[in-house]
Amino acid sequence: MSFSGEVKEELVRIENDARHCQIAELAAILIYSGAVRTDGSDVKRILIQSDAPFVTTRCLMLFEKLSLISKNDRSNLQDQNTFSLDKNDSGVIKRTLQTIKYKEGDKLVNPLVIKSLCCKRSFLRGAFLSIGSMSNPQKGYHLEFVCSDTQQAVQLVETLAFYEIHAKVVARKKYQVVYIKESEEIVELLNVIGAHVALMNLENLRILKDMRNSINRKVNCEAANITKTVNAAAKQIDDIQYIKDHYGFDNLADNLREVAELRLERPDATLKELGEYLTPAVGKSGVNHRLRKLGELAAKLREV
Numbered sequence: 001m002s003f004s005g006e007v008k009e010e011l012v013r014i015e016n017d018a019r020h021c022q023i024a025e026l027a028a029i030l031i032y033s034g035a036v037r038t039d040g041s042d043v044k045r046i047l048i049q050s051d052a053p054f055v056t057t058r059c060l061m062l063f064e065k066l067s068l069i070s071k072n073d074r075s076n077l078q079d080q081n082t083f084s085l086d087k088n089d090s091g092v093i094k095r096t097l098q099t100i101k102y103k104e105g106d107k108l109v110n111p112l113v114i115k116s117l118c119c120k121r122s123f124l125r126g127a128f129l130s131i132g133s134m135s136n137p138q139k140g141y142h143l144e145f146v147c148s149d150t151q152q153a154v155q156l157v158e159t160l161a162f163y164e165i166h167a168k169v170v171a172r173k174k175y176q177v178v179y180i181k182e183s184e185e186i187v188e189l190l191n192v193i194g195a196h197v198a199l200m201n202l203e204n205l206r207i208l209k210d211m212r213n214s215i216n217r218k219v220n221c222e223a224a225n226i227t228k229t230v231n232a233a234a235k236q237i238d239d240i241q242y243i244k245d246h247y248g249f250d251n252l253a254d255n256l257r258e259v260a261e262l263r264l265e266r267p268d269a270t271l272k273e274l275g276e277y278l279t280p281a282v283g284k285s286g287v288n289h290r291l292r293k294l295g296e297l298a299a300k301l302r303e304v
């Protein structure tokens, strides 16, 4: 199953909401999925169609919990992906729309229904269930809500802002897409809507990814340093050999000759180690200074 699917499957199992929160969630599902429809003769109907069967199941559960339909009544399930109320259920439809405080033509969830922070959470959960999705975090961080209306996008962005989640909006064909790309904010949203298992999975992935990155960085860095050291030593040996052949160690000052001989004996020693072999010992920068002098001398000899 996709990561989105896992999140939704977890969300539909949440049970301990208060009635006001259940109303907020149902309102979000009905309004954001565009379930409330009017047919030609102005008769209202409610139609939930989802590729994910658990969204339909969730809807049925909320209708039951809010006593809008009686328990174990499956007559409104056309199939596992479709929940439908039509002209035969006008009483249920009327009570449902009253419960979610829906007014004719509303495109938004009535703000009265999502006044409390607890209800805002449930509203976001309902919105994610009906129009939300997120990418597989192994491939990248992206969570989005596909709204059919600008006002709906604004309502979502404003509600997310209550939890310090900063969403952006982009137009995609005829839709307004509210999206979040920051992994920390995606984690926060999963926390807000109650997807704690998904949140932990995401955090584990994040930790693994961070660890892998920092190990890679370290390895790359060490490899680069080693290459640098080896290249530098090779150049020094080359220079020293040239001096030996074309100038002679006897003509060098004692301190330079010592380092030159030592470098030929110990081609893979670090500067610090070379310094320790000298008597008296010389610091890394002292060794570096002498090697640089030798390098300059070799360069001059090569010019003539």
Ligand SMILES: [Zn+2]
Pocket (backbone or CB within 6 Å): 018, 020, 021, 022, 116, 117, 118, 119, 120
């Ligand atoms: Zn509430």
